[in-house]
Amino acid sequence: MAGIIKFGGSRLAFAVITLMAISVVTFLATNVVPADPARVALGKFATPAQIEAYNEQQGLEEPAVKRYVIWVGDAIRGDWGTSVLSKQQVTDMVGPRIGRSLILALAAMLLAIPIAFLLGVYTAQRIGRPSDLAISTVTLVVNSLPEFVVGIALIFVFAVQFGILPIESSGASMGSGISQIKAYLLPMFTLTIVLVPYITRMVRASVRDISSQPFVRSAALRGVPHRGLVWRHVVPNASLPVVNVIALTMAELIAGVVIIETVFSFPGIGQLLVSSVGSKDIPVVQIITLVIGLGFVVFNLLADLAVLALNPRLRSR
Amino acid sequence: MEPFDPFSRRLSRREALVTGLSAAALLSVTSVLAACGSTGTNDSSATSAVGTTAGGDTTAATKKGGTLKYGVGDAQAKDSLDPALALTSVGIFGHSLIYDTLLSVDSSWELSPMLAEEYDISSDAVTHSFKLRSGVEFHGGKTLTSEDVAEHFKRILDEKTGSPGLSVLGPVMDAGSISTPDPTTIIFKLNIPDAFFGQRVAHYTLRIAQAKTDEWLKTSFGTGPFISKSFRPGEGFEFERNQNYWQEGVPYLDSVVGVGIPDAATRVQALLNGDIHLTDTVPTSALDQVSGADSAQLLDVKNPSPYTFDVDSSIKPYNDPRVQKAMKMLIDREAMLKLLVAGRGVVSADTLIDPADPWSPADLKPFPYDPEQAKSLLAEAGLAEGFSEKVWTTTAYPLLNEGAAYGKQAMAVGGIEFDIQSVSSDRYIEAFLKEPIVMDYYLRQHPMVMFQLYYMSSSTSNTTRLKDEKIDGWITELIKTTDTAKQAEIGGEIIRRYNDVAAMLNPFNFASYWGGAGTLQGWTANPISNVEIRTASLA
Numbered sequence: 001m002a003g004i005i006k007f008g009g010s011r012l013a014f015a016v017i018t019l020m021a022i023s024v025v026t027f028l029a030t031n032v033v034p035a036d037p038a039r040v041a042l043g044k045f046a047t048p049a050q051i052e053a054y055n056e057q058q059g060l061e062e063p064a065v066k067r068y069v070i071w072v073g074d075a076i077r078g079d080w081g082t083s084v085l086s087k088q089q090v091t092d093m094v095g096p097r098i099g100r101s102l103i104l105a106l107a108a109m110l111l112a113i114p115i116a117f118l119l120g121v122y123t124a125q126r127i128g129r130p131s132d133l134a135i136s137t138v139t140l141v142v143n144s145l146p147e148f149v150v151g152i153a154l155i156f157v158f159a160v161q162f163g164i165l166p167i168e169s170s171g172a173s174m175g176s177g178i179s180q181i182k183a184y185l186l187p188m189f190t191l192t193i194v195l196v197p198y199i200t201r202m203v204r205a206s207v208r209d210i211s212s213q214p215f216v217r218s219a220a221l222r223g224v225p226h227r228g229l230v231w232r233h234v235v236p237n238a239s240l241p242v243v244n245v246i247a248l249t250m251a252e253l254i255a256g257v258v259i260i261e262t263v264f265s266f267p268g269i270g271q272l273l274v275s276s277v278g279s280k281d282i283p284v285v286q287i288i289t290l291v292i293g294l295g296f297v298v299f300n301l302l303a304d305l306a307v308l309a310l311n312p313r314l315r316s317r
Numbered sequence: 318m319e320p321f322d323p324f325s326r327r328l329s330r331r332e333a334l335v336t337g338l339s340a341a342a343l344l345s346v347t348s349v350l351a352a353c354g355s356t357g358t359n360d361s362s363a364t365s366a367v368g369t370t371a372g373g374d375t376t377a378a379t380k381k382g383g384t385l386k387y388g389v390g391d392a393q394a395k396d397s398l399d400p401a402l403a404l405t406s407v408g409i410f411g412h413s414l415i416y417d418t419l420l421s422v423d424s425s426w427e428l429s430p431m432l433a434e435e436y437d438i439s440s441d442a443v444t445h446s447f448k449l450r451s452g453v454e455f456h457g458g459k460t461l462t463s464e465d466v467a468e469h470f471k472r473i474l475d476e477k478t479g480s481p482g483l484s485v486l487g488p489v490m491d492a493g494s495i496s497t498p499d500p501t502t503i504i505f506k507l508n509i510p511d512a513f514f515g516q517r518v519a520h521y522t523l524r525i526a527q528a529k530t531d532e533w534l535k536t537s538f539g540t541g542p543f544i545s546k547s548f549r550p551g552e553g554f555e556f557e558r559n560q561n562y563w564q565e566g567v568p569y570l571d572s573v574v575g576v577g578i579p580d581a582a583t584r585v586q587a588l589l590n591g592d593i594h595l596t597d598t599v600p601t602s603a604l605d606q607v608s609g610a611d612s613a614q615l616l617d618v619k620n621p622s623p624y625t626f627d628v629d630s631s632i633k634p635y636n637d638p639r640v641q642k643a644m645k646m647l648i649d650r651e652a653m654l655k656l657l658v659a660g661r662g663v664v665s666a667d668t669l670i671d672p673a674d675p676w677s678p679a680d681l682k683p684f685p686y687d688p689e690q691a692k693s694l695l696a697e698a699g700l701a702e703g704f705s706e707k708v709w710t711t712t713a714y715p716l717l718n719e720g721a722a723y724g725k726q727a728m729a730v731g732g733i734e735f736d737i738q739s740v741s742s743d744r745y746i747e748a749f750l751k752e753p754i755v756m757d758y759y760l761r762q763h764p765m766v767m768f769q770l771y772y773m774s775s776s777t778s779n780t781t782r783l784k785d786e787k788i789d790g791w792i793t794e795l796i797k798t799t800d801t802a803k804q805a806e807i808g809g810e811i812i813r814r815y816n817d818v819a820a821m822l823n824p825f826n827f828a829s830y831w832g833g834a835g836t837l838q839g840w841t842a843n844p845i846s847n848v849e850i851r852t853a854s855l856a
Contacts (some may be wrong), residue, residue, distance in 0.1 A: 085395035086550040093394065093550070159590060167587045170576030173475070174553040213517060263577045267552045272394070275579070281394055
């Protein structure tokens with residue numbers, strides 16, 4: 001138990017330090033961009049008096065260190081500031097989009113994991129056979145394709161040719177019922193197709209590795225049926241290294257949806273990040289960057305804890 | 318006072334003062350943004366291309382009801398329901414659905430009554446009186462009064478509001494110019510005469526909102542044909558029919574849903590697929606695709622945009638009339654029109670004024686394409702060996718790089734070497750009013766506004782830096798002139814002279830096309846909002 005607490009505590013401490021580092025880099029990066037926040041907020045015809053008043057109101061005349069401390073403190077308390085463009089609370093702007101991006105990423109992951117496991121386990125048992133070669137080749141090719149290519153291909157098939165799904169996903173926020181669900185499908189399928197090859201290859205390699213272990217041979221010699229051998233003995237053990245891969249992939253997904261959201265006009269965090277960077281809406285960019293960083297840290301932490309929970313050897317250290 | 322008869326097509330002298338003019342105008346007193354704010358598609362109202370429609374078929378049986386889905390190209394976080402802050406498509410088009418102006422303007426620059434049913438101008442063009450339509454209610458049920466109008470104008474005039482409308486009203490009035498003798502009358506006593514004030518009040522920032530409004534995102538504060546049910550900056554909106562709208566029988570649609578689709582190709586495909594019924598500017602590359610589709614139509618919004626090389630008239634060698642003329646004669650305007658926009662547009666004299674607009678002299682022709690004479694003129698100017706110049710352009714706005722490349726080829730014939738500087742949009746905007754030659758295009762506005770913005774020596778938007786006393790004097794005279802015949806005479810002289818003395822190169826004008834579903838009918842083109850859908854329906 002002490003080992004678990006020690007391991008978990010060290011990972012948590014590392015996560016906090018990482019987050020602090022992310023916040024510093026984010027603050028520095030967004031404070032050296034060549035844009036005057038007051039000018040962005042008030043427009044190019046703002047008078048010097050207006051700009052001065054704005055800077056004073058927003059505390060932009062304070063030293064950078066003091067501004068950083070205030071900013072981090074506010075962010076931790078949930079006060080994410082106000083968009084310089086829309087004058088909306090950043091919380092109101094970013095909150096719903098985080099939800100939609102998370103749903104998209106989680107749905108894609110939930111679809112991709114079982115598919116990848118099935119394919120990985122199947123091919124691992126048929127190494128070198130035509131079916132293994134075919135699936136491995138296809139996964140390799142798909143893995144090499146950029147996300148937007150997959151997205152455009154799906155748009156062409158399902159939206160343009162068959163017309164059964166919407167070409168863009170604005171319905172995720174502006175639609176309701178079926179139209180809202182439909183808005184998620186093409187981006188979700190795209191992400192799934194992008195995820196499956198990588199996880200499949202990891203599962204395949206891991207299953208193959210575990211299958212050669214003595215305890216598997218021993219179980220086989222004991223007469224354990226093939227299906228039971230695979231799903232009760234091999235797959236659970238082969239899953240351990242894959243858990244880390246999945247967690248890292250999930251973290252990457254949070255950031256990676258930027259491209260997919262742009263392709264499909266999906267109203268998520270990535271689309272808002274792109275538009276906010278373009279319009280130099282610094283408070284929004286800062287918070288989204290922090291949220292994405294937080295996503296990486298949290299999923300990494302969860303992966304570490306999951307491995308700890310699944311691996312008795314780690315627990316006993 | 319002579320009342321403004323909203324239903325008469327015959328204009329009295331005073332009514333005529335406000336006819337043929339627009340307030341769309343002043344829309345961006347910044348030459349830079351005004352000149353580049355629209356994405357580049359092409360065609361001309363004068364040469365409406367095959368496969369386009371120039372207004373909905375109002376003779377067809379009208380089917381009421383339905384939801385129109387509008388694909389917004391530039392949905393942005395700065396979108397707001399505050400009409401004072403309208404700047405993006407959602408503001409310029411979307412606000413037209415939930416707010417009304419005192420007067421409206423059509424594609425011929427004719428004014429007609431909206432919230433004001435009477436409009437009167439004093440003979441010295443200083444006092445402008447508006448009588449409000451009675452019984453008009455805001456969406457929340459409050460009756461419209463002159464105080465609402467006064468407060469809205471005062472908000473625009475307040476620097477703290479940060480409204481682009483300040484540049485529309487600021488030059489002629491201040492908050493003290495407004496009086497409200499009774500709840501249905503509002504009087505503007507301007508600081509200077511302005512025979513064109515009627516157009517100013519049709520500006521998109523002057524759509525009237527209920528007084529003392531501050532929670533813009535939470536409810537609906539207009540008098541317009543639709544009521545805002547939800548509004549999410551950067552994502553879209555949902556507007557429902559105003560059952561209590563003052564204009565009987567309209568709108569026909571039950572609701573309008575706006576959805577942000579930033580990518581132009583995606584918007585076009587969504588239109589072709591039937592996912593949306595309306596979209597803003599269709600890119601040039603997709604014009605044939607949309608016009609050739611059964612499921613969609615091109616909507617000619619009748620806002621031809623001058624496409625230009627802005628040349629500094631105040632420096633050597635461009636202040637030499639021979640060099641100016643030579644450069645104008647080195648451009649094959651027809652060829653450039655075909656090459657850049659597939660012929661969808663109209664060749665123009667170098668005036669920034671569309672040939673179909675008021676005051677444009679019918680006999681004014683562009684300088685002919687004549688490279689030999691151009692070479693002679695350059696030789697006369699001592700430039701037989703030619704010269705080199707940087708030309709500033711960007712990929713941030715469509716067609717500019719292509720035009721610069723064409724210009725490089727054309728000018729090379731006369732020995733003028735264009736050194737093309739294709740830069741970021743920030744650097745490109747910095748080049749305005751600083752660098753000798755900048756590629757550009759302009760939003761169509763009423764000629765009077767174009768004069769004030771781009772012809773006047775004192776204007777901060779004078780992109781050619783032309784300083785011509787005659788033009789300045791004529792513009793000053795024109796703004797005070799209430800006689801329409803005299804206006805046309807002076808306006809024509811101004812345009813002719815600008816063509817002769819400014820170093821501006823304006824080979825052609827092109828118009829924006831919006832995209833509409835094949836089932837969309839009853840829409841009309843509008844110089845302010847581009848498309849007017851009060852009487853639109855989905856068949």
